[in-house]
Amino acid sequence: MLEEDPKVNRLEDSITLWRQICENPLLSKTTLILFLNKMDILQATLAAGIRVQKYVPSYGEQPNDVAHVVKYFRDKFRGYHKRLSPKTRPFYWHETSVIDTKATAVILVGVREGILRAHLQSVNVI
Numbered sequence: 001m002l003e004e005d006p007k008v009n010r011l012e013d014s015i016t017l018w019r020q021i022c023e024n025p026l027l028s029k030t031t032l033i034l035f036l037n038k039m040d041i042l043q044a045t046l047a048a049g050i051r052v053q054k055y056v057p058s059y060g061e062q063p064n065d066v067a068h069v070v071k072y073f074r075d076k077f078r079g080y081h082k083r084l085s086p087k088t089r090p091f092y093w094h095e096t097s098v099i100d101t102k103a104t105a106v107i108l109v110g111v112r113e114g115i116l117r118a119h120l121q122s123v124n125v126i
C-alpha cells in the first residue's frame with residue numbers, strides 16, 4: 001500500500017499513473033521509457049515464497065518466478081501503452097535495481113544514447 005494513502009495498492013497506483021501518461025495528448029509525440037525498478041526486492045519477495053496471485057488474482061496459476069512475473073507486468077504495461085497511445089510509438093522498458101549503481105549507470109548511458117540517436121535521426125544527421 002502507498003505510504004501516503006494506505007488504502008491504495010502501490011502496483012495499481014503505478015498502473016493508473018502509466019495509463020494517464022500514455023493517454024495524455026500533451027505527451028502523444030513523446031517516447032516513453034518504462035523502468036521496472038526494485039527488481040532486487042521482487043527477487044527477494046518471490047524467494048521468500050510470496051505468491052503474486054494472492055495480491056494480483058488475474059496472475060492466475062502461472063509460475064511464481066521472476067521471469068514469468070516480469071513478463072506478466074511488462075505485457076500489462078505494454079498493453080496499456082499500445083491501447084492508450086494517441087499515436088503508435090515504440091515501447092521501451094528496462095529492468096533495474098537502482099541500488100546497483102554500476103548496472104544502472106550502464107542502462108542510463110544506453111538510454112541517453114538512444115535519445116541522442118533519435119534526435120539526430122529526426123534532423124537527418126544520421
Ligand SMILES: Nc1nc2c(ncn2[C@@H]2O[C@H](COP(=O)(O)OP(=O)(O)OP(=O)(O)O)[C@@H](O)[C@H]2O)c(=O)[nH]1
Pocket residue numbers: 010037038039040041096097098099
Ligand atoms: N532495494 C531497492 N530499493 C530501492 C530501489 N529503488 C528505490 N529504492 C528505495 O526505495 C525507497 C523509495 O524510493 P523512491 O525513489 O523515493 O521511490 P518512490 O517512487 O518515491 O517510492 P516508492 O513508492 O517506494 O517507489 C528509497 O528508500 C530507495 O532507496 C531499488 O531498485 N532497490
